[in-house]
Amino acid sequence: MAHFRTGTYQQRRDGMVLWQFTLQGNTVNYGGKTRRKQTKHGCNEPFKDRYYCPQKKWFMKEPCPFINQHECRNYDAMCGINMAQM
Numbered sequence: 001m002a003h004f005r006t007g008t009y010q011q012r013r014d015g016m017v018l019w020q021f022t023l024q025g026n027t028v029n030y031g032g033k034t035r036r037k038q039t040k041h042g043c044n045e046p047f048k049d050r051y052y053c054p055q056k057k058w059f060m061k062e063p064c065p066f067i068n069q070h071e072c073r074n075y076d077a078m079c080g081i082n083m084a085q086m
């Protein structure tokens with residue numbers, strides 16, 4: 001399960017609530033909303049004008065060049081560069 005917490009907060013009467021973005025099975029959960037996952041592996045999952053990277057657990061401005069997390073890990077192993085840290 002990929003789990004992400006943004007720096008975006010929602011104001012509530014009793015305090016602040018952390019907004020969450022998670023991938024579980026075929027669903028994407030963000031805040032109190034749920035929708036079907038649009039990509040097979042969760043890589044480059046679109047959300048507004050950003051793309052979610054489950055390896056980095058963050059949103060990117062442009063889609064990742066890799067098709068899935070397996071390709072990303074292979075690149076890391078071959079090149080010694082961790083794409084998730086870029």
